[in-house]
Amino acid sequence: MTSKSSYETSWADQWDAEPVYSNPTSNKNSNTSKFSDKFDKTKAAASTGVRKAKAGATAAIQWIKFKYHKTTNKH
16 A cells, blocks of 8 residues: 555546645745734634623623512612
8 A cells, every 4th residue: 555645646636627736834824814814804703792792791780680679678
């Protein structure tokens, strides 16, 4: 049994009409910047979501406190 390196064609590549071959080390900087951009966008979206959840939870707790306060202070 022989082992294949990652640069040899696989069974699926043999049937592709226009195979795309690239050197994995040649696009390292562009891939890093793409990852960084996507990570920044994801981080911003997560941050916004956390802020909204925190604001919603705070409002809910205040509402519960207000309702509880109204029911317990009847004289």
